[in-house]
Amino acid sequence: MKIVGIFRGFPGLGRVVSGVGLLNQLRERGHEVLGYSYMQGVEVLKDYGIPNILEKQPMDSNIMEIGLNPISKVSGELIGKILDINPDLVIIDGEALLVSTLSLVFDRNKIISLLNPTDLYNDSLPESTIAFYKMHYLAGGTAIVHTPKLDENILPRENINCNLHLINTIIRNDILKIKSQMENRNIIGILGGGCANSSENFYNSTLEIGKKIIGVAQKLNKENFIIYCNDKKIKRVLDREKENIKNIKIIDEYKNPKDIYREAKIVLCRSGRNTVSELLYLEKPGILFSSKGDFRSKEQEKNIDTVISINPFKIRKSSIDEPVDGIIEKINYLEENKNRSVEFIPGNERALEIIENILRGRG
Incomplete structure (x- = not known):
C-alpha cells in the first residue's frame, strides 16, 4: 500500500x-x-x-x-x-x-x-x-x-x-530501538528543533534555557555537557556565553535522537509532548522547562505536571528564572533516584x- x-x-x-x-x-x-x-x-x-x-x-x-x-x-x-x-x-x-x-x-x-x-x-x-x-x-x-x-x-x-x-x-522508532544501548555519560541539553518563524518570546526563552545550562556546566565542571540547539543563530550567542568553559559543547545541526539520548545520563529540555514521552519510555532522568510567554506555555506546563504524576522520581520541574544552584539540587535528586523507574508503553x-x-x- x-x-x-x-x-x-x-x-x-x-x-x-x-x-x-x-x-x-x-x-x-x-x-x-x-x-x-x-x-x-x-x-x-x-x-x-x-x-x-x-x-x-x-x-x-x-x-x-x-x-x-x-x-x-x-x-x-x-x-x-x-x-x-x-x-x-x-x-x-x-x-x-x-x-x-x-x-x-x-x-x-x-x-x-x-x-x-x-x-x-x-x-x-x-x-x-x-x-x-x-x-x-x-x-x-x-x-x-x-x-x-x-x-x-x-x-x-x-x-x-x-x-x-x-x-x-x-514514539519515533529510533527511540524504541535504543533502550538497551544506554551509555549514560553526559548531561544533555535539548533546545528543540530551532527558532525559525518562532515568536520573540520563544527565541528569548530558548536562549535563557541554554544560558542556564551553561551556568550549571560552569559549576559542575567535572561533568561533560552537550547542548543540541539545531539553530546556528542560537549557537553563536551561546558560544560567546561559554567561551572559557571547557566541559560543554554546542551542536547546531539536526542529530538523530539515538545519538542524543544514548549517551545522556540526565536531560535538561523543554517539555513538548514527544520529548517528555521519550524520557518516560527511556526512563531517563530529566529537568523540564516550559516555554515562557508563548502560546505553548500552558500546554507544556500541563505536560510537565503529567509526567511528574507518572514518574516523580525521574522528572523535575524548573524555570528559566530558577537559580543555577536550584537546578543543581535537582540534578543531585535525580542522581539519587536514578534506579527508580516506572514503565511507559x-x-x-x-x-x-x-x-x-x-x-x-x-x-
Whole structure:
C-alpha cells in the first residue's frame, strides 16, 4: 500500500519526528511511504531516507501559525501531487487547513489526522478558536490523538464526524530501538528543533534555557555537557556565553535522537509532548522547562505536571528564572533516584493497528 505523510515543519520538530517515525515503521511492514515537510522538517525526512514528494518550500508569508496556507501556490501543487499519486492513505500532523481542504477533493476516509490533545481543546484559547481547530482537524475520516497520559475528558463529545482514537504517545522508532544501548555519560541539553518563524518570546526563552545550562556546566565542571540547539543563530550567542568553559559543547545541526539520548545520563529540555514521552519510555532522568510567554506555555506546563504524576522520581520541574544552584539540587535528586523507574508503553502498536485496519477497509 502507498502512504503519504505530511508534517508541519515549524516551530519545532515535534510534529515531524513522531509522524516520520510512524511512516518508517509502516515502511518496515512493507508499505511504500512518501512524505512532505518544510523548513526544519526536511532534514528529518532526509535522515530517514523518505522521498519528499515536493521539493518546493513555502514562503514565510504562506506559513501561518497553524501551518500551510491551503490556497498558496505551493499548497496547490502539494495537493495536486497527492491527487496524482492517489495514495491509499494520507497521514497529516499539524496542518489543520490542509486536512479540511484535501478532504474536499480526496476521499476523506483515506485521511488521518495525528493530533496533540491541545489541537482539540486548549483552555487558554477562545471558544471560537477551539471550534475552528475542531472543525478542520476532524475533517478527515480518522483522527488519532496521542498523549503521555490517557484521559477521555480531553476528547470532544459532540459534532464529531470522524473516527476518533486516544492512544499513548507515538514514539519515533529510533527511540524504541535504543533502550538497551544506554551509555549514560553526559548531561544533555535539548533546545528543540530551532527558532525559525518562532515568536520573540520563544527565541528569548530558548536562549535563557541554554544560558542556564551553561551556568550549571560552569559549576559542575567535572561533568561533560552537550547542548543540541539545531539553530546556528542560537549557537553563536551561546558560544560567546561559554567561551572559557571547557566541559560543554554546542551542536547546531539536526542529530538523530539515538545519538542524543544514548549517551545522556540526565536531560535538561523543554517539555513538548514527544520529548517528555521519550524520557518516560527511556526512563531517563530529566529537568523540564516550559516555554515562557508563548502560546505553548500552558500546554507544556500541563505536560510537565503529567509526567511528574507518572514518574516523580525521574522528572523535575524548573524555570528559566530558577537559580543555577536550584537546578543543581535537582540534578543531585535525580542522581539519587536514578534506579527508580516506572514503565511507559508507547502508542505505536495501537496506531499501526488503527492504520492497518483502515487499509484493510475495517477502519
